[in-house]
Amino acid sequence: MTSPLHQLKIIELGHVIAGPLSTSLLSDFGADVIKIEAPNRTDMMRDLGPKAGDGVGVWWKTLGRNKKILSLDWKSGEGRDILRRLVESADVLVENFRPGVLERAGIGPETLHEWNPDLVILRVSGYGQGGPMRDVPAFGRAAEAMSGLAHLTGFADGPPMHPGFPAADSTTGLMGALGIMIALFAREKGIARGQVVDLAVFEALLRLMDYPVPALTGANLSPRRNGLRQPMDFAPGGMFRTSDGVWVTVSAGSAETAQRLLRAVGGDALADDPRFATLGEMSQHMAVVFDAINDFVTQHTLAEVEAEFARHDAVASRVLSVEEIVTNEQIRHRGDIVSVEGEQTQVIGPIPHLSATPGELRWLGRPPGADSRSILRNLGYDDDRISALCEAGFVGVDGSET
The missing domain is CATH 3.40.50.10540 (Crotonobetainyl-coa:carnitine coa-transferase; domain 1)
Incomplete structure (x- = not known):
């Protein structure tokens, strides 16, 4: 060839x-x-x-x-x-x-x-x-x-x-x-x-x-570093550690996936809260969302987190070490x-x-x-x-x- x-x-x-x-x-x-x-x-x-x-x-x-x-x-x-x-x-x-x-x-x-x-x-x-x-x-x-x-x-x-x-x-x-x-x-x-x-x-x-410049010049918003969260929280997510010591990153990229994520970590009460009806409204209360995700993940093992997220078709990805990368089945x-x-x-x-x-x-x-x-x-x-x-x-x- x-x-x-x-x-x-x-x-x-x-x-x-x-x-x-x-x-x-x-x-x-x-x-x-x-x-x-x-x-x-x-x-x-x-x-x-x-x-x-x-x-x-x-x-x-x-x-x-x-x-x-x-x-x-x-x-x-x-x-x-x-x-x-x-x-x-x-x-x-x-x-x-x-x-x-x-x-x-x-x-x-x-x-x-x-x-x-x-x-x-x-x-x-x-x-x-x-x-x-x-x-x-x-x-x-x-x-x-x-x-x-x-x-x-x-x-x-x-x-x-x-x-x-x-x-x-x-x-x-x-x-x-x-x-x-x-x-x-x-x-x-x-x-x-x-x-x-x-x-x-x-x-x-x-x-x-890319986005920091248009955020500042177009919307007068200046992104700032934010630890385990995104500099500008426009969707729920972040880095969290499970009860058995495994780091996972959680993310959602749309209103629909955000609702599935909220339902996975807090049930209907959290997902149906009117403060989280849209991504725009949710972004005004992202600290509450972050805390809810953190409470759920830190109180469950990796297997439990993965099972619950899978049940709701939500995304929680394990953070791989180099040793895990070279043995990962998908990468292989x-x-x-x-x-x-x-x-x-x-x-x-x-x-x-x-x-x-x-x-x-x-x-x-x-x-x-x-x-x-x-x-x-x-x-x-x-x-x-x-x-x-x-x-x-x-x-x-x-x-x-x-």
């Missing part, structure tokens, strides 16, 4: 998470990704975090999945020539350096488009390629702060909090992949040739959170956790699920320079020339590659 993106050629100059995740998402569906690392400075994700039994960082295993690895000093004259050859036949180039790095190296968008006018360039940076904060350094947590996510996370009387995963970098990777595909679609339809996708790390979260049925032959490390598989052209995990992150020789051979370099480039320090190779 042919992968849907098997003819898509991507050059990755990215590092850490945001840029590399965008190419990783596309590589799952067949994109031919060449990740370029400097011979003397590899991506820090190789070493960040825990190591698998073979000594390789588990984060690198998944961020480097399905990618060919070229060790190249692209700032040198020889390296620039190799990069140009790659760019001339590529569809996409991804970079997430600080603004100005490519320009100072003489390979800004104007130069790249001289080499290949149809090239789509994804540029990921902390605050974007222009504006008063253009040159301010930023990491994911700074982006989570600027987007408003941290402000809305935590308890009302406590400090703002970051989520338990790199939300800004990860959502940027997702939005970057979307931006690439939109630009490629525009190119295919003749709307534009190669163009620059300019993405700041805080912007994906800003777009996905979906095939969402996968690996490759000979690897103990498992990763999250390609998502979304496509009926005719599903994604595929071909390999996990490879060693530095793992594909340098084969890539250069495909560009027309013979073994003697490759050896000379290696001796000069312009190219690095993995010792196991032949």
